[in-house]
Amino acid sequence: MAKVIKGEDIVLVAYVRTPNGQAFPLTGATAIEVKIPNASGGTISKTLSGGTISIISASDGQIGITISDSDDLKVAQNQQLEVIVDFGTTRRIFRLVDTLDVLAQLF
Numbered sequence: 001m002a003k004v005i006k007g008e009d010i011v012l013v014a015y016v017r018t019p020n021g022q023a024f025p026l027t028g029a030t031a032i033e034v035k036i037p038n039a040s041g042g043t044i045s046k047t048l049s050g051g052t053i054s055i056i057s058a059s060d061g062q063i064g065i066t067i068s069d070s071d072d073l074k075v076a077q078n079q080q081l082e083v084i085v086d087f088g089t090t091r092r093i094f095r096l097v098d099t100l101d102v103l104a105q106l107f
Helices: none
Strands: 003-005 010-015 029-039 043-047 053-057 060-068 076-087 090-102
Touching: 003 010, 003 029, 010 090, 029 053
Parallel strands: 003 090
Antiparallel strands: 010 060, 029 043, 029 076, 053 060, 076 090
């Protein structure tokens, strides 16, 4: 689980896994989107094409998600992220459970 202080710039490393816990290979993915809860009840969208997601290890399902100080993240613990992976016209959707803790700044 990653801990982020709201307002910081950081690359969050996450692993896309199948329901049985095995790495989901990202080799050949044509698009990846990650949705992160925001403070107003909606989501922040990060995308491979927009440069806010990078594939760190395709075979291990490992991605980097760029969080910036301007992202209005929801302050909460044990947040889920939704990962949408496209392979041409085939789409897979994953829920990363208990992936992110966002802490408020102290001052």
